[in-house]
Amino acid sequence: MKIIDWYILKRFLVTFFFTLLILIPIAIAIDISEKVDNFLEHPNLGIYQIVEEYYKNFTIYYANTFMPLALFIAVILFTSKLSNNTEIIAINNAKVSFTRFLYPYFLGATFVTILSLLMNHFVVPKSSKIRNKFEKEYISNARAKNELKFVSDFSLQLTDSTYIFIRNYNTDSNSGYDFTSEVYDGLKLKSKLVADNIRYNVEDSTFSIQNWRLRKIYKDRDSIFSGNKMDTVFNFTPRDLIYKSELSQEMPSDELYKFISISRKRGVKNLNAYLVEFHKRTSLPLASYILTIIAVALAFRKRRGGAGVNLAIGIGIMFIYVFLMKISEVLGAVAGVSSLLYVWMPNIFFGCLAIYLYFYARK
Structure with missing residues (x-):
């Protein structure tokens, strides 16, 4: 790796973690404002228990959820800064192609993808089990408690x-x-x-x-x-009598796959809710590569209005991605459809957009 690669990779990761550290406290502050009344209803519930059993696992869950968003925003902000400082012009004058320019970004995206895969398949399910148990006991209403x-x-x-x-x-x-x-x-x-x-x-x-x-x-x-x-x-x-998506979120991927296999042999008619959760744990982390290409292609050229315009366009694209992802999860859980296809539909659509923007940026 060259000095410029280390420079881009370092600033890329620093911006990513800084963006993630901004989003998490905001999510915690909003959640506290919504649930403070529930906490006060239980006199025996201490601050340590709230932090240890709920907000520690809340942070793990939403840090993993916000990773693609933080990655997308970080790439746009950092690349826009490079463009506004005419650093990209200097890189182009050095005959560095757009494909070569993406190299350190893909290294950073690979790091985020591996981290997100480990979180999705192993860490988040275990923490979700503790968080959901806390919510059922201290936050959920009587109807939600009796749902399962x-x-x-x-x-x-x-x-x-x-x-x-x-x-x-x-x-x-x-x-x-x-x-x-x-x-x-x-x-x-x-x-x-x-x-x-x-x-x-x-x-x-x-x-x-x-x-x-x-x-x-x-x-x-x-x-x-x-x-x-x-x-x-x-x-x-x-547990085999209850088929709820909440249970799928609490099972590590190896246990979830085994559960799906056993349930399929037992003749359970609709397992798509579990299959959606299983496929989503892989599709969402791998979207980091797609979002990285889109973000770099958008911010690669200097625009009138600077980083604000790029950020506004990026947030709009991210909103559409999240919207399509939620729609695909709902449709993928319907019996008789291919849950794998529906879960990967947003990645396929935005993958085509990334390919178009990639070739456009190369020109």
Whole structure:
């Protein structure tokens, strides 16, 4: 690397972290103003607990969320400053091509991309679990707290031949009623277990069923058994009964991928909400390269109005990107569509824009 590369890379990273450090306190200040009443409602809630369990993980989450925005703004500000100081003119006079000029920017974008990938796949899910738990206990209203508490009319395929049905289940007390388990041999029913009540035992991962009746079907006869209580094992846990996007945000990527694979084998109809979260963890960090090309191409030439015009154009483009990203996440979660295609749609669209601006800037 040449001296100019180190100079650009150093100033690029300094501007990036400075921009990120500006955005985070603003987000924290806004959040405090919105939630201070919730904190005051709990006399036993101390400042240390608020900072340790909530705002530390809040900072991790939003620092990762703001990375593409901070990168985009940093590149525009720094490159506009180079242009206004006629430093880019000197670089052009030295016969440095636009492609070569992008080299230190791509090194910086690579650093941000790797950092964001590690955050997305491993760090943020663990911190989100702690933050969401805090929000449920101290911030969320009663309706939100009960959102994940009750499950009604749920069916699940445990294996190729075993199916279960639960009329109602309370994930808070780990108990439910009207439970049915059916085992098939092809299309033929082999056995059917029915219980009035079912409870999950966290200590040994077993289920206790009450007032149960088991019917086994043979070729020429049926056998019926019954009892008041029986402890048994099923190939599922209460968490498998809840399919909410919040749970996907709390699982590291390896655990999320395993969960999706198991759920798909069990015949869960719509897993796109989980697939959107899984694909987004990769697509958003890799957008750093696309946003870097767009930002450099916009700020490469000196404009009348200086950095303010470039920044206004950049914020407008970033707003459109975020808007398309949110729309694609909603559409990608709909059953029957390709979640991978929808998640990558903003990157594809802005990738085409980046290619156009790249060739335009080369001229």
